[in-house]
Amino acid sequence: MANRFILNETSYHGAGAIKSIVDEAKGRSFKKAFVCSDPDLVKFGVTKKVLDVLDGAGLPYELYSNIKPNPTIENVQTGVEAFKASGADYIVAIGGGSSMDTAKAIGIIIKNPEFADVRSLEGVADTKNKAVPIFAVPTTAGTAAEVTINYVITDAEKNRKMVCVDPHDIPVVAFIDPDMMSSMPKGLTAASGIDALTHALEAYASIMATDYTDGLALKAMKNIFTYLPAAYENGPHDAKAREQMATASTMAGMAFANAFLGVCHSMAHKLGAFHHLPHGIANAILITDVMRFNAAEVPAKMGTFSQYAYPHCKERYLECANFLGIQGKNDDEKFENFLTAIEELKAKVGIKKTIKDYGVDEKYFLDTLDDMVEQAFDDQCTGANPRYPLMREIKEMYLKAYYGK
Numbered sequence: 001m002a003n004r005f006i007l008n009e010t011s012y013h014g015a016g017a018i019k020s021i022v023d024e025a026k027g028r029s030f031k032k033a034f035v036c037s038d039p040d041l042v043k044f045g046v047t048k049k050v051l052d053v054l055d056g057a058g059l060p061y062e063l064y065s066n067i068k069p070n071p072t073i074e075n076v077q078t079g080v081e082a083f084k085a086s087g088a089d090y091i092v093a094i095g096g097g098s099s100m101d102t103a104k105a106i107g108i109i110i111k112n113p114e115f116a117d118v119r120s121l122e123g124v125a126d127t128k129n130k131a132v133p134i135f136a137v138p139t140t141a142g143t144a145a146e147v148t149i150n151y152v153i154t155d156a157e158k159n160r161k162m163v164c165v166d167p168h169d170i171p172v173v174a175f176i177d178p179d180m181m182s183s184m185p186k187g188l189t190a191a192s193g194i195d196a197l198t199h200a201l202e203a204y205a206s207i208m209a210t211d212y213t214d215g216l217a218l219k220a221m222k223n224i225f226t227y228l229p230a231a232y233e234n235g236p237h238d239a240k241a242r243e244q245m246a247t248a249s250t251m252a253g254m255a256f257a258n259a260f261l262g263v264c265h266s267m268a269h270k271l272g273a274f275h276h277l278p279h280g281i282a283n284a285i286l287i288t289d290v291m292r293f294n295a296a297e298v299p300a301k302m303g304t305f306s307q308y309a310y311p312h313c314k315e316r317y318l319e320c321a322n323f324l325g326i327q328g329k330n331d332d333e334k335f336e337n338f339l340t341a342i343e344e345l346k347a348k349v350g351i352k353k354t355i356k357d358y359g360v361d362e363k364y365f366l367d368t369l370d371d372m373v374e375q376a377f378d379d380q381c382t383g384a385n386p387r388y389p390l391m392r393e394i395k396e397m398y399l400k401a402y403y404g405k
Contacts (some may be wrong), residue, residue: 032088
């Protein structure tokens, strides 16, 4: 069976990359931009960096900022109406996953109006037409939405995050400019950095991994281990660390856009929907428990789906450890040292150890646990996990992540 590998048409990398928006817009004969950016980026002048480029070139635009940190169906639907009224013919998405996810959903619905309810986009939607052309300008080094075919929209009525997967939504051009990330606060640098690491780890372990995605994932991991602490500590003062983290995020995104993700992301989506835990933080807390679950030896006669664990998963993690230069007297020790290295990296960038440490109420967590488990089991990301989990196993991982034991 042939493996599919999808990339966006063009990407610009490095300081000053946003200046190329002008050439791309003019070269494609676009007339007016619909700029999607969240209110905080507008407030703190980050969005203005791109608007200044558009203004300087005399390129007209309209700004849409009705975007929440976990964008909702309502954000998308009001955005669709605003786009229609604007007279725009392309979208410029500025921000992290929230802005880009909103832009992707708007762009898809404009060209595929039969999906205007938004809910019907969940999963792998049978859209016929490519989205409105999107120029993507990331402001975080983590989500990699600028080069992926995925987006997540929150159904506020049902208290759930909908994972949408559609090759028609990938941005046509990505502008990965580390200067757009210079004002990221330390907490966001940490969360987005570990999110990118999780993307790489899950892509490498995925049942859909290929040689093409493996190289991207490994290099992304190497960059993150090398440069995330400096990006976290020095922020705007370390241009090399910022640029290398931006590169790592995009490479991890290219990897998981094709290899897909796993149950860590499935579980993280539900922590975000039910308990508003930031996505990168949720992944950071869960990742080593999920890796331990994936790599565990499973008795051949268990009589459950768990017997179908990917037989080489532990070997895959050991390949990552080898690439990162992590040693051990034997494979078991090397794997444990790899998990320890991840935990130490998290500690260096201020990630707390448990869900409880982030103030999630214990009673409400337990009251919602069964719903989270069921939804994580059904999440789009679970299907590519190297070991298919039972619901009780997902529950055990949630409880361990909450209490830390």
